[in-house]
Amino acid sequence: xxxxxxxxxxxxxxxxxxLFFEPAATPRAGVLVFPEAFGLGEHAISRAERxxxxxxxxxxxxxxxxxxxxxxxxxAIGLLQPLFADPSKTRARAAGGLAALTARAEVxxxxxxxxxxxxxxxxxxxxxxxxxxxxxxxGFHSGLGTAAPKTDAKNIKARxxxxxxxxxxxxxxxxxxxxxxxMRDAGVDWQMHLYGGTVHSFTNPEAAKRNMPDAIRYxxxxxxxSWAAMQxxxxxxxx
Amino acid sequence: xxxxxxxxxxxxxxxxxxLFFEPAATPRAGVLVFPEAFGLGEHAISRAERxxxxxxxxxxxxxxxxxxxxxxxxxAIGLLQPLFADPSKTRARAAGGLAALTARAEVxxxxxxxxxxxxxxxxxxxxxxxxxxxxxxxGFHSGLGTAAPKTDAKNIKARxxxxxxxxxxxxxxxxxxxxxxxMRDAGVDWQMHLYGGTVHSFTNPEAAKRNMPDAIRYxxxxxxxSWAAMQxxxxxxxx
Numbered sequence: 001x002x003x004x005x006x007x008x009x010x011x012x013x014x015x016x017x018x019l020f021f022e023p024a025a026t027p028r029a030g031v032l033v034f035p036e037a038f039g040l041g042e043h044a045i046s047r048a049e050r051x052x053x054x055x056x057x058x059x060x061x062x063x064x065x066x067x068x069x070x071x072x073x074x075x076a077i078g079l080l081q082p083l084f085a086d087p088s089k090t091r092a093r094a095a096g097g098l099a100a101l102t103a104r105a106e107v108x109x110x111x112x113x114x115x116x117x118x119x120x121x122x123x124x125x126x127x128x129x130x131x132x133x134x135x136x137x138x139g140f141h142s143g144l145g146t147a148a149p150k151t152d153a154k155n156i157k158a159r160x161x162x163x164x165x166x167x168x169x170x171x172x173x174x175x176x177x178x179x180x181x182x183m184r185d186a187g188v189d190w191q192m193h194l195y196g197g198t199v200h201s202f203t204n205p206e207a208a209k210r211n212m213p214d215a216i217r218y219x220x221x222x223x224x225x226s227w228a229a230m231q232x233x234x235x236x237x238x239x
Numbered sequence: 240x241x242x243x244x245x246x247x248x249x250x251x252x253x254x255x256x257x258l259f260f261e262p263a264a265t266p267r268a269g270v271l272v273f274p275e276a277f278g279l280g281e282h283a284i285s286r287a288e289r290x291x292x293x294x295x296x297x298x299x300x301x302x303x304x305x306x307x308x309x310x311x312x313x314x315a316i317g318l319l320q321p322l323f324a325d326p327s328k329t330r331a332r333a334a335g336g337l338a339a340l341t342a343r344a345e346v347x348x349x350x351x352x353x354x355x356x357x358x359x360x361x362x363x364x365x366x367x368x369x370x371x372x373x374x375x376x377x378g379f380h381s382g383l384g385t386a387a388p389k390t391d392a393k394n395i396k397a398r399x400x401x402x403x404x405x406x407x408x409x410x411x412x413x414x415x416x417x418x419x420x421x422m423r424d425a426g427v428d429w430q431m432h433l434y435g436g437t438v439h440s441f442t443n444p445e446a447a448k449r450n451m452p453d454a455i456r457y458x459x460x461x462x463x464x465s466w467a468a469m470q471x472x473x474x475x476x477x478x
Contacts, residue, residue: 196430
């Protein structure tokens with residue numbers, strides 16, 4: 001498998017993202033992978049490697065710049081405050097990854113999806129709300145709120161899938177209902193998969209490190225189910 | 240493919256159900272298929288045939304007795320009134336199918352699932368709520384209400400998946416929320432997949448015959464997505 005670091009500027013930061021793909025004779029579909037709030041660590045990188053093994057060119061994207069990873073949740077949230085306050089910053093960081101990926105000759109720029117975990121899922125949704133040329137967006141335990149739900153969803157060109165723990169305290173029923181209304185009003189092709197008995201970070205085997213099992217917990221079942229649902233959507237949209 | 244009519248008594252009716260399986264050296268996992276409210280017609284039978292082609296022994300189950308199929312929606316609803324009033328009748332009809340299927344030497348009775356469409360999905364859920372030995376239940380545009388949500392869900396042994404059109408006027412947000420609470424309180428392994436822009440009967444290519452497109456409409460995308468989700472759950476539970 002080919003692996004290299006892609007360096008690019010986005011939102012005033014120097015991003016260091018990790019590109020993976022298998023050798024092939026023709027350009028492949030591309031997938032952006034945005035990490036949890038902590039920054040680009042092993043979790044998102046391992047998912048990009050799995051996507052590359054499936055035949056995609058996958059870019060695991062830097063979030064905080066310079067490949068910075070923080071371990072403390074409060075520190076991570078602090079770093080994201082400017083992005084919460086101004087979604088154009090979130091979109092700019094995501095768009096930098098999209099431009100870097102689609103600039104590659106190995107990638108078919110007409111077949112690109114974006115996925116993400118936790119805040120990375122939000123980034124993928126924000127990239128779609130900005131009107132990016134994406135065929136599919138998948139958010140895993142991704143925050144669903146946005147600054148302008150009445151207007152921006154009309155820009156979405158991608159088919160959207162969000163995979164959510166039904167007991168996730170960070171993505172409650174009200175937030176889900178707001179997202180549903182946003183997608184419906186804009187006529188988006190959207191799906192929401194709800195997993196019972198499941199909370200935040202269900203895709204991340206390292207979730208136990210947080211020591212908050214009622215809120216943040218790995219689930220092998222929900223991880224497998226959501227990964228399969230993503231592949232089904234990619235089969236629809238990236239083939 | 241082997242095909243035969245299985246005749247059995249249930250809820251005081253003579254049921255004529257359709258069994259399908261491919262030849263195999265050892266017993267197969269079994270799947271019950273319950274039809275829409277109109278009775279056992281081409282739609283549920285075709286799904287049983289597809290399941291048999293996938294390697295399952297599939298029983299497309301009679302609903303009204305004597306293989307009766309009605310074409311008029313109001314007539315179908317009228318026939319179901321006694322079942323709405325007394326869920327034990329619904330459960331008895333479903334249990335008859337389960338007993339008939341698992342009595343067959345070709346079926347591994349320890350690996351059985353139940354699926355259904357519209358009222359047939361409700362039948363599958365009611366069979367699970369009655370404590371039946373099922374590994375998985377899948378309801379497609381299935382009514383989610385039940386007579387005793389506070390108690391019966393505790394009997395569920397199956398993993399449950401319901402696939403619902405987000406704009407289905409017959410399964411509204413309040414009904415979905417009630418089901419979510421029922422499953423959560425009982426600690427069931429459950430999932431709900433919501434499909435945007437999708438209404439009732441999304442799996443049935445004949446839905447247009449009803450001439451109620453705002454309420455009852457086929458969706459090739461939601462049909463394919465829900466079928467794939469069912470297969471994923473069967474991979475988990477029936478292998």
